[in-house]
Amino acid sequence: MSSLLAGRAVSRVGYGAMRLESLHGDPGAAVALLRRAFELGVDHVDTAQFYGNGFVNDVIRQAIRPGDDVLVASKVGADPDPGAPIPLRLAQRPEELRASVEDNLRALGLEEIPLVNLRRADRRPGLLAEGDQLVDLDDQLAVMTALRDEGKIGAIGLSGITLDILRRALPAGIACVQNAYNLVGRDDEDMLALCVAEDIAWVPFFPLGGAFPGMPVVTDEPAVRQAARALGRTPAQIGLAWLLHHTPNTHLIPGTASVTHLEENMAAGDIVLDAATLAALDAIPARSMSVPLG
Numbered sequence: 277m278s279s280l281l282a283g284r285a286v287s288r289v290g291y292g293a294m295r296l297e298s299l300h301g302d303p304g305a306a307v308a309l310l311r312r313a314f315e316l317g318v319d320h321v322d323t324a325q326f327y328g329n330g331f332v333n334d335v336i337r338q339a340i341r342p343g344d345d346v347l348v349a350s351k352v353g354a355d356p357d358p359g360a361p362i363p364l365r366l367a368q369r370p371e372e373l374r375a376s377v378e379d380n381l382r383a384l385g386l387e388e389i390p391l392v393n394l395r396r397a398d399r400r401p402g403l404l405a406e407g408d409q410l411v412d413l414d415d416q417l418a419v420m421t422a423l424r425d426e427g428k429i430g431a432i433g434l435s436g437i438t439l440d441i442l443r444r445a446l447p448a449g450i451a452c453v454q455n456a457y458n459l460v461g462r463d464d465e466d467m468l469a470l471c472v473a474e475d476i477a478w479v480p481f482f483p484l485g486g487a488f489p490g491m492p493v494v495t496d497e498p499a500v501r502q503a504a505r506a507l508g509r510t511p512a513q514i515g516l517a518w519l520l521h522h523t524p525n526t527h528l529i530p531g532t533a534s535v536t537h538l539e540e541n542m543a544a545g546d547i548v549l550d551a552a553t554l555a556a557l558d559a560i561p562a563r564s565m566s567v568p569l570g
Contacts, residue, residue: 290320292531353395393433461565
């Protein structure tokens with residue numbers, strides 16, 4: 277099951293690399309986990325230089341071998357801030373975006389990053405921009421399109437955005453949108469519909485919710501648990517499968533440091549939800565995902 281992402285047909289279930297930070301003390305295990313992901317069919321890895329202060333990108337560089345056909349997507353808009361309560365700081369200014377792309381290129385050992393997402397700071401969940409980090413979208417897109425023209429990035433994505441921001445950005449050519457979204461946190465149905473209409477990939481983060489206090493949790497829902505029992509699957513697999521059924525442009529990037537969970541996540545792509553099950557899941561009330569980061 278594949279779909280287009282940044283102009284390439286990739287599996288609709290990729291891998292979000294943030295959780296590799298937890299293997300900081302055992303880089304070999306982190307590399308082995310990624311190699312297993314590739315064996316299972318992962319051909320889309322989502323990363324950022326601020327994941328583990330460069331550790332995760334270093335692991336990806338080691339894990340990808342000549343001949344591996346893996347699309348690496350990274351993001352800019354924040355930089356590592358080791359030792360801080362939240363170990364990142366916003367880096368929204370154009371010169372910071374360019375510097376972050378260069379940092380990613382060096383760490384990943386690439387001449388071009390196939391897809392780079394501009395992580396805006398307009399909305400929760402996450403840090404909100406203030407002061408000199410309040411940067412106009414046009415100024416940011418100017419540097420992103422310049423980097424694309426220079427061949428340093430292949431395609432531009434957006435993350436953490438509002439519907440108005442997406443509409444304004446469309447003329448620049450947007451390949452994907454990454455927003456917090458899942459079965460119980462469906463704030464962005466209008467944006468998702470626009471992405472479908474414009475052939476823009478939808479790459480939800482926090483696909484099962486519950487990442488922070490106050491955020492709804494998909495696997496707590498009785499209808500999700502009932503579907504899992506009926507199909508002999510885990511509630512997490514049902515939550516991921518619903519996302520894939522909901523729209524054809526959805527790509528998943530679930531993250532884990534567990535091989536068992538990795539295998540379960542990949543198997544979610546094979547789950548078929550019938551009309552009655554989908555109706556029961558669709559009927560779950562949606563709640564807001566707008567909570568602080570941390």
